[in-house]
Amino acid sequence: MNQKIDLPEEDDFRPSAARLVESLRDTGYTKEAAFADIIDNSIAANATKVEVELQYLMGEFRVIITDNGDGMSQQQLKSAMRYGSPRRTNPKSLGKFGMGLKTASTAFCRRLVVLTHQDGRNEGRAWDIDKIITSDRWELETPDSSLYCDDYDALTDFKEPNGTMIIWENIDRLVKMGSDKQMREEIKSLGKELSTELSAVFFKFLNSGDVTISMKVVDAPVFNLKGWDPLCSELNNSTKGVRSRVLREKTVPIEVANKILSFTVKGAIIPSQNELDFSERDYARYSLDNQGLYIYREGRLIWHDGWPHRMYKKESKITRLRVELNFSHELDDVFNIDFRKSRVIIPIEIRDELKRLISPWRQELLKDQVRLISASTNRVHGPADKAIDKHKKSTKNSDIKVEGDIVTIRNQNQMEPTVIEGIRVYDDRTVRVHEEESLIGGDLWEPSCDEEGNTCVTLGKSHPYFHKMYNVCKDNVEAMKALDMLLWSLSNAEHGEFSETNQHTLKGFRQKVSQTLRYLSIELPDAEED
Known part of the structure; x- marks a missing residue:
């Protein structure tokens, strides 16, 4: 040799x-x-x-x-x-x-x-x-x-x-x-x-x-190791009646070198977290990152990073939607598999067909989420929204501009406008405290904003502190308002201190606080069932 x-x-x-x-x-x-x-x-x-x-x-x-x-x-x-x-x-x-x-x-x-x-x-x-x-x-x-x-x-x-x-x-x-x-x-x-x-x-x-x-x-x-099914079909064996709703498998034909081949697509809407016990939530692996497409080649998972480019963005409203795509080795060239078997490039015609198939499942979930948020968030956090807005001139410590998909920020540390990557932007300018099913990294909160550039706070409902603290405060409007104002102030402070050089430090601080509260929340009483 x-x-x-x-x-x-x-x-x-x-x-x-x-x-x-x-x-x-x-x-x-x-x-x-x-x-x-x-x-x-x-x-x-x-x-x-x-x-x-x-x-x-x-x-x-x-x-x-x-x-x-x-x-x-x-x-x-x-x-x-x-x-x-x-x-x-x-x-x-x-x-x-x-x-x-x-x-x-x-x-x-x-x-x-x-x-x-x-x-x-x-x-x-x-x-x-x-x-x-x-x-x-x-x-x-x-x-x-x-x-x-x-x-x-x-x-x-x-x-x-x-x-x-x-x-x-x-x-x-x-x-x-x-x-x-x-x-x-x-x-x-x-x-x-x-x-x-x-x-x-x-x-x-x-x-x-x-x-x-x-x-x-x-x-x-x-x-x-025990195999993990992202569609959580194992939950359908639960004696508690919890069901992961598996959506019908569909076969998609495709012409390759004058031959008609095919791949399959099926999906699932996994149960919401309040339907599951602790071990079931752990098995389901709830997070923003685990939504989306799971692509298998000959039974081996090769890609799972949310939604492919130009399909959808990761949204907390569709965290429960997961879609499985299966194809054989005959379609390797169609999906452009590299030697690491960790990258796929989906041709535009296949991407469009996937969107057509997945869209009804996605829209169904979005409608449910819109109804739930409008029914609960505004009612629970309304007093804090009004109190925060009342003092917005005094508490403003950054200049945020929203132009299409680009959000820039200026403050005392960042005199030139710099882009904030991945920030949530909300349409409703009257709301300062928002809820999402889960946040990246399982954080309790993260800074967000509305279209007018006002600072907002987004709360992760999957964090155990969220359920337990708000359960303690649910009968006390002033306590609820005080908690909302505290978390909003943390977001506002982060915007005021944000710069290109310290943004990762601020994010790390938020993650450490959220991690600590995850452990400390064990000492709080469990949320009562409605």
């Missing part, structure tokens, strides 16, 4: 290995996508069992992903370690681009070791970025088996005749370095994030029983 080829210097246009190997680390992988890509390869190798271990021993952090798949011969292993390895024979394969194993791994580690066992024989190879840089050559290393005897034993003990183990060493981008205690906490946090994401990405595989994915994080016991 590393045979030296002598070429005249003027004809040798091979890229510098030292330069290229560092560049290939920056292909845009998220940590969740990188782990999913490795598991894709395991599933493509017919694995029925995959274990992800976040190992921390003697101050060294390693990632170990083991499967009971087909394993590899020496030649197969060399081929798999090649950047741009040969295309798999099965077009449905999740690991189909020949790049994921290498680029996903080295995006976060400087040394990738692959150990494999097939037909009673062990093989191992490694890419070491620092050694490649030193030699400026693609020198595939055969690791010393004596240094990996424990890993080979663990692979053998995986209770299957064949299998493969991926090891990330010299990890420099996955967690922040710190003390031993800090490292353990960082790794535990990483394990929680990964289990949440992987349970969604491989939901259909996990729920079918075709694949078991387990995790071991530091010293904690091994646990199996």
Whole structure:
């Protein structure tokens, strides 16, 4: 594989290995996508069992992903370690681009070791970025088996005749370095994030029983992931009569290379939070970010980031609407799948058809939300609206202008107008305190404004403090007004202190306060049922 080829210097246009190997680390992988890509390869190798271990021993952090798949011969292993390895024979394969194993791994580690066992024989190879840089050559290393005897034993003990183990060493981008205690906490946090994401990405595989994915994080016991269905169909088995209303699946035909193929679309309107208990709310994963489209390729979730570009914006009013799109490998080129399998580009004609199908579901939910907000928000927060508006000249500390979709702000810290990204703008100029089902990050409140540039506050109803505090105050109009004025004042202060340099600090402050109140709200009485 590393045979030296002598070429005249003027004809040798091979890229510098030292330069290229560092560049290939920056292909845009998220940590969740990188782990999913490795598991894709395991599933493509017919694995029925995959274990992800976040190992921390003697101050060294390693990632170990083991499967009971087909394993590899020496030649197969060399081929798999090649950047741009040969295309798999099965077009449905999740690991189909020949790049994921290498680029996903080295995006976060400087040394990738692959150990494999097939037909009673062990093989191992490694890419070491620092050694490649030193030699400026693609020198595939055969690791010393004596240094990996424990890993080979663990692979053998995986209770299957064949299998493969991926090891990330010299990890420099996955967690922040710190003390031993800090490292353990960082790794535990990483394990929680990964289990949440992987349970969604491989939901259909996990729920079918075709694949078991387990995790071991530091010293904690091994646990199996449970698939997470964004449509929350599992709630339909509840003995409490709670129902996630699954909307009828529709088949959409599409012509590709003179062939009529198709993909399917189905949706669900998940129950409102007050219909669910704590564990059910946790399962439903309520948040602004979890609304929208979930796109699956051959059963594997490849995209879920709200609504695709130029379809809809994320709106709290439609937080409960989730839509599932399923397509086969035959439509890979139509949806422009990249090698990270984390990006899709939906052609305009398909996007228009999706909007036509989804629009009735969306409009139904919007009508319900408009009715609920008009029936409750104005009545509950009306006294605060009037009190705040009465003193708006005295309390004004920023100049906000709304021009179409662009909102700019000036204040004592920001003398030149600067754009406020992602701020909510309300039509009603008489309302200062608004409610939304949930806010990004699960915050209790966030600053907003109306079309005239008046500061407003938006409250996140999903925050436990919202329910409990307003329940305590519900029979006391003055207490309710005082609470509204306090939260509005926090928003007004944030607008008064906002600048391009400190906006993230202000947001962090708000998130910390909301997080603290989430814990403290446990000490308040539960909201009574109406």
